[in-house]
Amino acid sequence: LEHLEKGRQIHGYIAEQIRDSDIQLQTVLIDFYAHCQAIETAQQIFLDIENRYQNIICISAMMNAYFLNKKYIECIQLFQSIDTFGDAIECDLLTYRLVLAACTKLPPHHYFEIKQQIHEQLKRDIHADIFLHDGIIQSNLIAMYAQNGMIALCVDIFDTYLQNQSEQQLLIVWNVMIHSYGINGMVTECKQVFHRLQKHSYLQPDVYSYSALLSACSHSGDMALAQHIWANDIPDGDDAQLKYHWMIVSILVDCCARNGCL
Numbered sequence: 001l002e003h004l005e006k007g008r009q010i011h012g013y014i015a016e017q018i019r020d021s022d023i024q025l026q027t028v029l030i031d032f033y034a035h036c037q038a039i040e041t042a043q044q045i046f047l048d049i050e051n052r053y054q055n056i057i058c059i060s061a062m063m064n065a066y067f068l069n070k071k072y073i074e075c076i077q078l079f080q081s082i083d084t085f086g087d088a089i090e091c092d093l094l095t096y097r098l099v100l101a102a103c104t105k106l107p108p109h110h111y112f113e114i115k116q117q118i119h120e121q122l123k124r125d126i127h128a129d130i131f132l133h134d135g136i137i138q139s140n141l142i143a144m145y146a147q148n149g150m151i152a153l154c155v156d157i158f159d160t161y162l163q164n165q166s167e168q169q170l171l172i173v174w175n176v177m178i179h180s181y182g183i184n185g186m187v188t189e190c191k192q193v194f195h196r197l198q199k200h201s202y203l204q205p206d207v208y209s210y211s212a213l214l215s216a217c218s219h220s221g222d223m224a225l226a227q228h229i230w231a232n233d234i235p236d237g238d239d240a241q242l243k244y245h246w247m248i249v250s251i252l253v254d255c256c257a258r259n260g261c262l
Contacts, residue, residue: 004036023049027058034065054085056092063098067105075102076114096122096131100140108147115144135161135170142173146180154180169200175208182216187225190216210234211247218255226255 026049033042046062059082066075079099082089100122103115119141122131131137138161142154158177162169174197181190194213197205210229217226230252234243242248255261 004033004038007032007036023053023055023058027061030058030061030065034061034068037069039065039069039071051085054089056082056089056095059085059089060092060094060098063095063102067098067102070105072102072105073111075099076111076118079118080114091121091125093127093131093134093137096125097134097136097140100137100144104140104143104147108149112148119144133161133164135165135173139170139173139176142176142180146176146183149184151180151184151186169203171203171206171209174200174203175206175212178209179212179215182212182219185220187216187220187222191225207242207245207247210242211251214248214251214255218251218258221259223255223259223261226252 026045029045030042033039033045042062042065046058046065049058059078063075063078066072066078076099079091079095079102082091082095096118099118103111103118106115122128122137125131138157141157145151145153145157154177158173161173174193178190178193178197181187181193190213194205194209197203197209210233214226214229217223217229230243230248234248236243
């Protein structure tokens with residue numbers, strides 16, 4: 001709150017000097033108010049900018065503002081309206097990352113046709129070859145389709161990512177794939193991907209990897225496997241902070257509760 005008030009004072013001091021063409025300054029203000037949860041102020045700044053001065057950086061900043069303040073539908077709607085700002089404005093990597101991240105936050109089947117349309121637009125983009133090989137894009141696509149039970153498509157995206165990013169893979173993509181199998185009740189496949197990750201040349205499971213695997217055990221009722229993973233697979237000793245991380249412990253407790261082992 002203190003930072004917000006100081007920011008408002010500075011904004012008030014320079015307000016009369018700000019011109020629509022000062023798009024960089026406007027973008028900074030949008031980002032500032034978004035992080036202070038003053039989304040209405042951020043939105044008003046954005047709306048006051050004439051379309052001819054808009055650029056994809058400012059639009060992405062407003063999309064991020066919506067995302068940070070959990071206004072996921074507004075984030076998607078702004079993405080859909082990008083064409084109205086002029087033909088010169090093209091979506092970039094951050095724009096697609098943001099809109100797909102917003103898609104993953106909506107309930108399953110909600111806006112699903114629009115989600116698919118966004119994916120199709122991404123595939124038609126002139127930079128599709130670059131964007132579709134981005135780990136954050138891939139992880140959001142996997143998460144989006146997993147929510148709707150489209151696991152075969154998730155596997156296709158995951159396998160394609162591994163083939164094209166053999167030397168620069170991101171752990172988040174592996175974790176999302178493990179989680180995707182888990183939420184669809186496919187514990188065996190979930191374990192298989194996890195074990196492949198354990199054998200990876202430079203990536204190693206983190207707290208999110210173990211949490212996704214234990215969560216799959218919890219929801220499938222496999223208490224024995226969850227106990228085995230916690231006792232034997234999660235490192236202890238110097239890495240005991242991982243074994244007793246609050247996320248892992250809470251999932252294990254949930255698993256015990258679901259199976260009457262309190």
